[in-house]
Amino acid sequence: MDLYEHQGKELFARYDIPVPRGIVATTAEDAARATEELGGRSVVKIQVQVGGRGKGGGVALVDSPQRAAEEAERMLRDGFKGMPVTRVLCEELLPIAREFYTSLLLDRSTGRYLALMTAEGGVDIEELARTRPEAIRRVQVDPSIGMRPFHVRELVAALPSESRQGAADIIGKAYRMLLEVDATLVEINPLVQLEDGRVVALDSKVTIDDSALFRHPDIESLRSAFPIDPVEARAKEKGLQYVKLDGDVGIIGNGAGLVMSTLDVVAQAGGRAANFLDVGGGASADQMATSLEVVLSDPAVSSVLINIFGGITRGDLVARGVLEALERVQPKVPIVVRLDGTNAAEGRKILAEAQHPNIVSAATMIEAAQLAAALASGVAA
Amino acid sequence: MSVLVGRDTRLLVQGITGNEGTFHTRRNRDFGTNVVAGVTPGKGGQDVDGIPVFETVADAVRETKANTSMIFVPPRFAADAILEAVDAGIGVVVAITEGIPVREMAEVRAYLDGRSSVLVGPNCPGVISPGEANVGIIPGEVCTPGRVGLVSRSGTLVYQIVHELTRRHLGQSTCIGIGGDPVHGIGFIDALAMFSDDPDTEIVVMVGEIGGDDEERAAAFISERVGKPVVGYIAGFTAPPGKRMGHAGAIVTGSSGTAQAKAEALEAAGVKVARTPTEVAELVQVALS
Incomplete structure (x- = not known):
């Protein structure tokens, strides 16, 4: 979860990191x-x-x-x-003498924390990393020993000597905060030294690990400040991962990888996906019904593709969910269904017996994508 | 032959008495996996279909010589369960649990450094060696024994691609789901090294997705070290930048981590990169003919 600047600064203040x-x-x-x-x-x-x-x-x-x-x-x-x-x-406007940059983040490639510091703050850090990587000091922090004084000395050596004490103080506090609030990123750009010598965090960028929010109800509650699409909110409530896109083929699948792959295959078939929706593992009939409602609530959707490969998810439950949803939402668009994996044969049988006018069965993922793309563009498949 | 799990696997299930734990323990046992023990704190002395349940992993190892663990423990206790398994000397730890806080996984990774245990996952579908053992939630019925090694970040793409392979009678030596979490156990490089050394794996399929740089680093490893043909697939070509696509792993930020960049890196390393799951199987067939 990405926090607003002011929310990040409120956390900074809690950890005695100076802010304007x-x-x-x-x-x-x-x-x-x-x-x-x-x-x-x-x-x-x-x-x-x-x-x-x-x-x-x-x-x-x-x-x-x-x-x-x-x-x-x-x-x-x-x-x-x-x-x-x-x-x-x-x-408040503060008299700034110098601008620096610092950040602490989780480095996915090593599974360790990484601390960055440069005396060239206020700039586009990604640009600096590309053009003059040597201007940025990087220190890897092994979580089993944590941020030690030698790490901090290594980092602040990038700064003019009169700025080091203030910056060191902030780094130490920011690392404590990173661990205690389960942040995966704490970035201060710029970190400034004022004309009176004080070092202050002029901006904040804080990302909290979603998986750890259960132990930070106070931070979780900050979410209410974020504008969220009402449809996305509804999906989230049911444990569905929904992202609105701007095409006209509604997509429902299980597993992030398979859904992304479905988006790609639809694009190759000449269609444009209207959304990403992952029903997750063990999708129940009710979850499938809600998924369809969520996808169909987007007026741009002119066909829907349901692509399920059951592992934990069972094909018979998916089929019942689709039928239940059709009762609930009365769609006007065709729904292409492709089922494979656990209990897929039972699922296909349930759908065939229902003989619902909106349901089109497809044998393979590619065939399903082609059908859905053609139906969305109004071409008879 | 196979890697990670096989006929020698003696499986212990942590969280065996939970719904999912019991369900998949039964499925894995029905597949032919040698399930020797379960662990659920507070339920030691009970059994699940005759499989003895112990209080601790150390007890279970002592009594049953378990050498592999599968973890279905809820997220807030799962990092502790992984550490317990490693501490008890379990050789292969497969963590299925989704949603473990990243800070705890960073500690787990640090603890694994220099130890011989191998961690697969978390947030992964597990490992299957068709005809030998299934440790996880991959539906065994879509697999068939053979000589293709498969490694994937995504779970359902393992099912989809294995299904495509099996339809063309291209059997698998071992399929590994490494999981989509930011901090995880073995990665593409470890899996590629294992398949490279496995005499019964003839070709490797590597399934990546947007986000991070694991695929790019794997590409460098392939050109240096892997003598066997590799077929690649990357999901997320049409994912818009900055949008999180379900997994913690699946997010494109800035110019790096795109499907395009990953496919190019792999192609530069001599990997044939398929554009659909179906094409993966076609490319494997061509490479083996």
Whole structure:
């Protein structure tokens, strides 16, 4: 789960990592009042779960409450990269002497934590990693010994000597936070040194491991702040993985790999997938019915492809679920069904006996994809 | 012959008394797997269809000489179960459980360093050597014994591709699902090395998906070290960047981790990369003819 900047900074504050004074605003008037309170000037920042705000008009320096209101109004009205924006963060302006970058993250390739530090902050770190990798210090942290003083010394040696103490202090606290809140990423870009010498986290990017949220109900509850598509929310409630895409062939399958593969095969057949939907293992009739409802709630869908290879998932239950769903939703579009694996023969028999006018059976995955793509484009298959 | 699991496997099931644990223990035993013990804390002394249940893995190993463990323990206790199995000297640990916190898996990985135990998973479908042993949830009936080794991140793609192979009478030596979690046990490289050394594996099928750089690193390993033909498949060519596609593993970020980049890396290493699961079987057939 990716946190908003202000949510990440609230965690920073809990761990005594210095952050600028900031106030969250959900309206233009609130942004003006916040800026007033911050001394009449502020930086207004869009709160979204993606990067690239600086270049994309998501950050504005303002010198009056009036200007803060104007910027906030624009941000809240226009959204960001196609996503709705419900809040901005107004922060005090600080006199910055230097900008650095630091991050702690889980390195998938080693299964260890990786700490990065560079004196060249405020930039596009991926660009820097490509062009001048030697400018970034990397330290691997073995989780069995944790972040040790020698790791920290190695990292902060990348910085001017007068910045090291403050940065070292922040690194230590950030590592503790990473472990305690089960984060897989804590990024501070930029990490700044002020003219008075203090080192402060000017931005935050924090990702929490979804699998660990069960032990952090306070962090889990932050999710309510994120705009979520109502259809995606409904799917999530039932334990389904649903991602809306922009084609017209609705896709339901079991297992992320098989569903992604189905998306690819549909594209090769000349179709465009309307969504990704993984019913998961052991899909029940009710889950299948909900899946169909979720997929059909997208008005762009003109055909549906159900591709199930049963391991834990049983074909007979899938077939019953499809029929149950058809009772519930009365679809107007054709539904291509391909069943294989555990109890597939029973499932195919149930569907054949039902003789439902909307159901089209397919013997193989490729045949199913071709049928679904052709039916979506209105070509008689 | 086979890798990881086979006729010598003496299987212990951690979490044997849970619904899924019992169900798959029965299926694995019916397949011919030698299931010797189960472990469920608090239920030592009971049995499941005659399979004795122990309090601890150490007890089970002492009494039954179990050498392989399959884990169906719920996510919040599963990392402890893996560590317990490794600590008791189990040689092959197959963790089926989905949703283990990554921080605990990082600790497990660190503990495995320098030890001889091999971890498969978590969040994986397990390992099957057709005709010999099935340790996990891969439906045994779609497999047939033969000389194709298969390794995959995705579970259901194992089923789909094995099904395509079996339809063309291309049997399998061993099929390994390594799982889609960010921190896991053996990866493509370990599996490729095992298949490379297995005299009865003639060709290897490697099934990847978007996210991370495991496939790219495997490609480098193949060109250096694998003398046998390898057929590849990558799922997720049409996945939009930045969207999480179900697995923790399946997310494209930035320019790296795309299906295109992975396919290109594999092709550069001499791997034939199929564009559909059906084409995987066709390419294997061509390579073996």
